[in-house]
Amino acid sequence: MSASLAASEPKTKAAPTNGLSPAVMATYARHDLVFERGEGAWLITSAGDRYLDFGSGIAVNVLGHAHPRLVAALTEQAEKLWHTSNLYRVAGQERLAERLAAATFADRAFFCNSGAEACEAAIKAARRYHYVSGHPERWRIITFQGAFHGRTLATISAGGNAKHLEGFGLPPEGFDHVPFADIAAVEQAIGPETGAIMIEPVQGEGGINVAPAEFLRGLRELCDRQSLLLILDEVQSGMGRTGKLFAHEWAGVTPDLMAIAKGIGGGFPLGVLLATEEAARGLTAGTHGSTFGGNPLATAVGNTVLDAVLEAGFLEAVQGKALRLKQILAGIADQHADIVEEVRGQGLIMGLKLKYVQVADLVKGSVNENLLVVGAADNVVRLLPPLNIKDEEIAEAGERLSRALDRAASAAS
Numbered sequence: 184m185s186a187s188l189a190a191s192e193p194k195t196k197a198a199p200t201n202g203l204s205p206a207v208m209a210t211y212a213r214h215d216l217v218f219e220r221g222e223g224a225w226l227i228t229s230a231g232d233r234y235l236d237f238g239s240g241i242a243v244n245v246l247g248h249a250h251p252r253l254v255a256a257l258t259e260q261a262e263k264l265w266h267t268s269n270l271y272r273v274a275g276q277e278r279l280a281e282r283l284a285a286a287t288f289a290d291r292a293f294f295c296n297s298g299a300e301a302c303e304a305a306i307k308a309a310r311r312y313h314y315v316s317g318h319p320e321r322w323r324i325i326t327f328q329g330a331f332h333g334r335t336l337a338t339i340s341a342g343g344n345a346k347h348l349e350g351f352g353l354p355p356e357g358f359d360h361v362p363f364a365d366i367a368a369v370e371q372a373i374g375p376e377t378g379a380i381m382i383e384p385v386q387g388e389g390g391i392n393v394a395p396a397e398f399l400r401g402l403r404e405l406c407d408r409q410s411l412l413l414i415l416d417e418v419q420s421g422m423g424r425t426g427k428l429f430a431h432e433w434a435g436v437t438p439d440l441m442a443i444a445k446g447i448g449g450g451f452p453l454g455v456l457l458a459t460e461e462a463a464r465g466l467t468a469g470t471h472g473s474t475f476g477g478n479p480l481a482t483a484v485g486n487t488v489l490d491a492v493l494e495a496g497f498l499e500a501v502q503g504k505a506l507r508l509k510q511i512l513a514g515i516a517d518q519h520a521d522i523v524e525e526v527r528g529q530g531l532i533m534g535l536k537l538k539y540v541q542v543a544d545l546v547k548g549s550v551n552e553n554l555l556v557v558g559a560a561d562n563v564v565r566l567l568p569p570l571n572i573k574d575e576e577i578a579e580a581g582e583r584l585s586r587a588l589d590r591a592a593s594a595a596s
């Protein structure tokens with residue numbers, strides 16, 4: 184360290200934002216809220232203020248906060264073994280891979296720690312697949328406007344959001360962006376270098392846009408006809424969020440590769456790339472890796488989340504709760520037709536598209552009602568409750584949201 188940066192020298196402090204310590208990079212526009220603990224769908228500050236959590240840490244806490252089964256699984260594993268690296272077999276990883284394979288289209292799993300890494304692995308798997316199949320030229324991937332696949336350089340390039348790309352130099356090549364749910368545009372974009380199509384069955388960050396079933400089926404047909412791989416990003420829409428284990432099941436199609444994360448760890452960082460045997464062909468020893476990916480702690484939790492979501496009746500219960508939430512949101516949209524343009528979504532990933540009111544203002548207004556919701560693009564407020572949310576909590580959230588909308592409407596008029 185140079186003398187001028189010695190600890191004794193005063194350092195220039197950045198102005199704090201929303202109470203955030205200037206020691207933390209201000210990459211997020213945060214609420215000035217610090218939670219001390221959680222109980223189910225509730226987050227509690229050190230002062231004892233209780234917030235109803237309809238964001239679930241962005242679709243992560245599928246079983247709510249501090250679920251006793253997850254706490255037990257994590258602490259039991261913590262006393263035995265945390266980490267060994269992937270130089271050795273990891274029992275929990277093999278078990279989770281086999282169970283995910285049994286429950287889905289997949290034959291193989293690669294473990295990582297986040298959604299972006301799972302998407303990055305999917306991109307690499309698709310390119311390597313064509314490479315080992317004698318078509319190294321087929322490395323381009325068709326992606327969709329409004330997509331979000333993470334914040335690594337490759338995934339911001341895949342997403343194509345100008346705000347995410349600005350200032351980071353020339354984006355990694357190889358992604359062709361087409362309008363969402365436009366099969367003709369996809370067909371037109373396919374060229375001799377195209378190797379895959381990558382899509383979120385429900386765009387989350389993009390504003391809760393549900394891909395129509397016939398569109399997903401159209402993509403599958405195109406991929407089959409043109410020997411392309413279909414990559415689904417179910418990082419947000421998966422793990423029971425839509426009332427099926429994965430959203431694509433509603434359309435009756437299966438992908439070749441699928442990225443999952445968020446819900447699978449229930450709050451513990453865990454990402455997985457799932458693949459058919461064929462699509463996994465390229466990722467052989469030494470071609471890809473992750474130090475932490477699928478470590479004993481993460482997979483102990485992942486296996487326990489999967490236990491709960493696969494339990495008889497769990498997904499049916501999600502569908503019932505989803506119907507209830509949809510009815511409440513439809514009522515709210517009618518009641519606030521002046522500022523709510525549309526109700527969107529599927530299952531427990533729902534959105535209200537607002538007009539005349541900025542989503543950031545409504546999110547703040549909801550915080551004032553002790554309700555946590557999440558903004559999305561296209562001026563949409565996102566509702567992502569824990570999947571085991573109680574009916575009375577759904578009703579309570581509806582009332583709080585309705586009050587926040589009332590307030591927003593009168594402020595806007």
Ligand SMILES: *Cc1c(COP(=O)(O)O)cnc(C)c1O
Nearest residue numbers: 297298299331332333387418419
């Ligand atoms: C959140 C998200 C990602 C990125 O996940 P991280 O864990 O933040 O890297 C990728 N794809 C989708 C659809 C997401 O919602």
